[in-house]
Amino acid sequence: MSVALPTAIVVTTLLVLIFLGCPIFVSLGMSGAIGILLMRGWAGISQAPLAMFGQLESFTLVAVPLFILMGEALFHTGIGGDLYGALSKWLRGLPGGLAVASIYACAIFGAMCGVSIAGVATIGVMAVPEMRKRGYETSFAAGSVTAAGALAMLIPPSLLFILYGELARESVGKLFIGGIIPGIILATMMSIYVIVRVIRNLSLAPKEMGGVTWREKFGSLTKVWPAVVLIALVMGTIYTGVCTPTESAAIGSAGAFIIAAVVYRAINVKSTREILRASLLTTGAICAILACAMIFSQFLNLVRIPDAIAAWAVSMEIPRYGVVIILMLFLILLGMFIDGASMVIVTTPIVLPAILALGFDSLWYGVVLLINLEMAVITPPVGLNLYTMKSVLPELDIGDIIRGTMPYVAIEVLCLLIFIFFPKLTLWLPSTMG
């Protein structure tokens, strides 16, 4: 049987199901199963459950629920608010200091939590009303938090790096370390944008009156430092090679429970159950996509789609960076509709062979992919962070949120181009790992 017709049927089924609102995992499983049935009949589908089981039976993936657990435990403490409070005291003197503080608070909270919407919800609910009270323009205030919330996906420990590492057979530890420099650079670029815009237009963020004493500044760190030390410990053990990412995740989640119990006194039976339930729901939803993507991948391999795309990429008579730019544009477009985890799981098996065939590094591509996905959560129509901001602060106009966030898309495109054309920026730190 020709592969063109089954491929067309499978791709159409997948897109129709996704756009009808069918859960991504069912869309993948259903379309993949139909494709396999068309190509190989019922005998072909017999290995589907085994393939799904094999996909999940991985010690690296055990890091997923453990990092989610760590994030949920820290999220439950309300540490995001303390973090923003501390940073706003330290950075208040800068032009647009509160917006800069919210960007770094989102970056650090992202390292603790790993979920972009958690940063937007936690920091946003405090920072945006505070900024508006002090005369910041609404869209400017909302945009800084909405965009910076996405840093959680890039700054390690990031769930998406674990998923990518598993699918690409790339070291998750190296991916984590590879995400540090892009994360810092992106957060810094966002802060520079805020400062430059405020210097040029003071009405966006009036200058703060009255200083903050050193005593207040250091006092604000009291509750925050244990969690920051925990993150440093988690990343340090991975960087030095003492622990695998999964072991570090276990240390991190246990440490998060200890911080929640000792520093915040926020742990009891009820809250523990809430944390475990929330973690399990997120884990199950991600694992479902990962498992069913295996059925879809089986079909893709059956009809040799990844090979065909790799051959197409190599045969194109344009420079290899041109091919990467085309792929990145395609991913940006796709990211406007599909969430980050699904994007990584669905596109990696298809795009990575082409990237490797062009002579690029899979570690580099993983980092570049995640920088690209930063845009997915802040671009309409399906920018999760935009709607999270709207849901936690209903008084804000969605138009204001989108308008305030759009300049950060341009910053992220610039950052993406930097890391595409200077791969050493990504690869240097992982090359120094123990």
Place this chain on the structure above:
Amino acid sequence: MVSFQTAFFVAGIRKACSGFVAGIHWLSRGIHTVCEFLLFVMMVTVCYDIVMRYVFHKPTSWSLELNEFLLCFFFFLVAADIFVAKRHIKLDLLFARMPEKVQTYVDIFICLCFMFLCTILVWRGIIMVATAHHFSYTTASALATPYWIPYISIPLGMGLLGLEALFKMIEDIRHAMSFKNIKHESEGIA
């Protein structure tokens, strides 16, 4: 007399059906609660393994295998409760803009997709469990865990998910029929 017996019989069937539905919901939630505990166990056992490995130089032989299987449980066994909680990741951009009536029909179609996928996985899952049990397949580790034990999560979890999808579909069909009744009533009034 016959009509009384029929009514009694129908009432009995209805009661049995609602009991069955409540039982399946209870089972889904119960398994989720067990998995919550297992998530905590996962954290503790990996930490325990780290301590044994680095402090006592005696790594466990079971932690790695146990936690790999637990992760599989977290998808297969929890899927039904995630479905009930409507926490599966999806794109509802178009769906949210559809009229309520169309949403109900789309929901019925989506439930059918769930059931199709679950039927395949339950059917093949049962064969996997039976084969692993029959040929005494075990893991290659020192524990030599029989494979049918983790494999059983596939038909069990996907069976529960399929049943939850079936219940949701029946609810949606009832809802869709209420649209028709409203239409007939309004026509009657007119």
